Amino acid sequence: MNQLETLVTISKTMSFRKAGELLNLTQPAVSAQIKSLEDEFKTVLIDRNQPVTLTDSGKLFLEHAERILRVVEDLKQRLSDLNQTPQGHIHLGTTTSIAMQILPRVLSYFQNQFPMIKTSIHSMSSTQIMTSVENGSVDIGIGYLLEKNPHLETSILYYDSFELVVSPDHQLAKRPHTTIESLRDIPFIMLSPDTAGRRFVDQVFRKFRMEPHIVMELSSSEEVKRMVELNLGAAIISKLTVINELRLGTIRMIPVAELEINHPVGVIYKSGRYLSSALQQFLSDLKGMPETNFIGSE
Secondary structure: OHHHHHHHHHHHHOOHHHHHHHHOOOHHHHHHHHHHHHHHHOOOOEEOOOOOEEOHHHHHHHHHHHHHHHHHHHHHHHHHHOOOOOOEEEEEEEOHHHHHHHHHHHHHHHHHHOOOEEEEEEEOOHHHHHHHHHHOOOOEEEEEOOOOOOOEEEEEEEEEOEEEEEOOOOOOOOOOOEOHHHHOOOEEEEEOOOOHHHHHHHHHHHHOOOOOEEEEEEOOHHHHHHHHHOOOOEEEEEHHHHHHHHHHOOOEEEOEHHHOOOEEEEEEEEOOOOOOHHHHHHHHHHHHOOOHHHHOOO
16 A cells, blocks of 8 residues: 555655655655565556656556555545444535635534544635546535536535625616626626636626626636725625625625526535445535525624
8 A cells, every 4th residue: 555655646746755755755765665566567657757757557557546545545434434433534625715605614513523523625616526526536525506417416505696796986886786788898807717606607698698898817706806896897706705795895786687596505425435424424414504504694
């Protein structure tokens, strides 16, 4: 197992020295482990020129090494689950905005109940969440359930909507409501194309045969909000991400009839995979939480 972990670490660091530092091994020990693998399988796995790269054999070997390590991790988890105490390590993939909205409440409750369970949060776009859950690089995803995937199970946690927001100094700020048509020439600050919010916005504009005037594209709702507060453009983002700014009055929300659609946000996990006691407990607690736990204002 150690040799496989060493190969995987080299593939990520592209350096024997850095791999050794991460694994608490000397450089000669790292070289010896790789040499031992190469001798056993009678092939060269690593091109030792700088920077270090994997040979074609090495790339094929890496795929199987990662799979074997996942199986071993799974076995360790199953054995520890025989003790009946929910414990282990959960890798959770979610978007930055969802993490900021709901995870502090959910995780603080969960950590108090089950201190033996460690949770790592991986921030990614909605599209990446689906892919990461499917390929096993995260155990659970929490994201917008915009598309069906036969390999994934989903369960709705709460509903969100995407709303038009502007600065109090914006030309639309005094309107009680507006229409999508009135946004034709308004400068827009958009989320990046791989986010759920942006995909919805693009869909709406396409439906009305409109080409939005985009002045800026940013990767997170937090960045978008700051630009809107500076009156650099209007934006259409998650209603739940602007609750605080609406309360403080730094951002105004203008109802737009064509945007009034509720979008389910839910938990995503792989169909048919073994669920450790930690994962079972986490899923069960998430699904059992009332919607107010997620959308209740701070």
